[in-house]
Amino acid sequence: MKNPVMTASGTFGYGVEFADFVNLEEIGGIIVKGTTLHPREGNDYPRMVETASGMLNCVGLQNKGVDYFCKHIYPELKNIKTNFLVNVSGSSPEDYAECAARVNELDGIPAIELNISCPNVKQGGMAFGVTTEGAAAVVKAVREACHKTLIVKLSPNVTSISDIALAVQDAGADAVSLINTLMGMVIDIEKRKPVLSIATGGMSGPAVKPVAVRCVWQVAKAVQIPVVGLGGIMNAEDAIEFLLAGASAVEIGTANFIDPAVTLKVVKGIDEWLDRHGCKSVSEIIGQLDA
């Protein structure tokens, strides 16, 4: 990786949507929209509501399916010289494995991020990510089907995120990324109805950052594999918190909606911070927390 800054799945499209604002080749990694074996229409509108310092979404993994990605999107992406990672989701271990197997055939994709933590789909998604057995089963199935670097994205909506992280490590994950969104709800008091079409949604943005930093800190202490930190990062200072908490890299998500050029500002800001503190590389500060 050129730098430790990636874009979070579902917040940066396929990267090309942001090409007018940032040089995509300068971003450490671009994790594309969640991809499933079959096309998905996603949930009904409304899918989004603003909250204090954040937002809820219930998009529901709308995507055109892995075959469409391989045939129509990948050929465009493979000429862009950066790391494109595919976020893979599914509704059964077999589904996940089949989808990952298709991505495995794409030479230009170095890694898969396995989404076992989407709170917005009825079947699968987060259901696998909230038990150690479920998480391990999906990771095991995908591990057999896919030989690329396997990052598993974890849900914060659990009793012990460290236990889930250990389970996916034991099942063969190469890294974990966390946190996916926190499940939330907003009510329209005049209509006495939930604002979102499926009542609940995943909360993101700066409001969730302290929860995410805590999760990264706990997981980084528990596992031996690298941790990728995300959740509410708006600037370089936020990213450095995650690195100090034990993350080896970070993902920028919701901030892309506020400033489409934020990713490279974070890259630059991290470099400047490292310079100011006499550090030669990011590796010198990963997990270097006095706690």
Place this chain on the structure above:
Amino acid sequence: MKKYVKDLTVKAVEFPHELYVLLKLTDKETLPETVPGQFVEVKVEGSPRTFLRRPISINFVDREKNELWLLIKKVGEGTHKLAELKVGDTLNLVFPLGNGFSPVQKEDEKVLLVGGGVGVAPLLDYGQYLKAHGANPVFLLGARSKSDLLEQELFKAIAPVYVTTEDGSEGERGFVTQHTLLNKEHFDRISVCGPKPMMVSVARYAKATNTPCEVSLENMMACGLGACLCCVEKTVKGNVCVCKEGPVFDINDLTWNI
């Protein structure tokens, strides 16, 4: 069309009505190319509870004065904060976004532009464009009452303006679809921007009279770039982003009950 994230300078702030503010923005550089019907996403500063940008349609672009106008209805905390901007302040915009209204189709075509409430905003820029490109625009504007009618003089300077008000204080009493103009004249096509019930009833009129019709939608949005998939509208091609595939849609592509 290339998109930008830019700090523009507030050149003028006008209050055409207690509920609305008109911001005239400018830049040292020539403003980017835009198409009528496109929108901008503005960043609201100084309002902690306003997290996301606010999508605002382009009201008018004055190329001679290098001005971009935003006509904003004060709805929530974010838009109220925008109304507090002063001359000389900066406003951060991501723009131009979305696809605009249809370009001129043929010489002398007669295009009915129907607007309601703050939905009249993009029709000023579009009307000006149509007139400058050899078409014949006609405005049909609806409001609750006379005091809610916006930019009337500017519209009249471009093309004939017909008005309906719900209380009859100006023009004909009732809704835009009840205006007698619709029984008297034929139009080659119709473009609409306003509250959804108004757009649906105009779409019904268009369908019944076999008139091509496009509508400008304003679903709740986050990114404005087609990345977050939050502002989707159901269409004959499935769920599509209003911000990227729209905001202007042919009524035949929507799944409205018309």
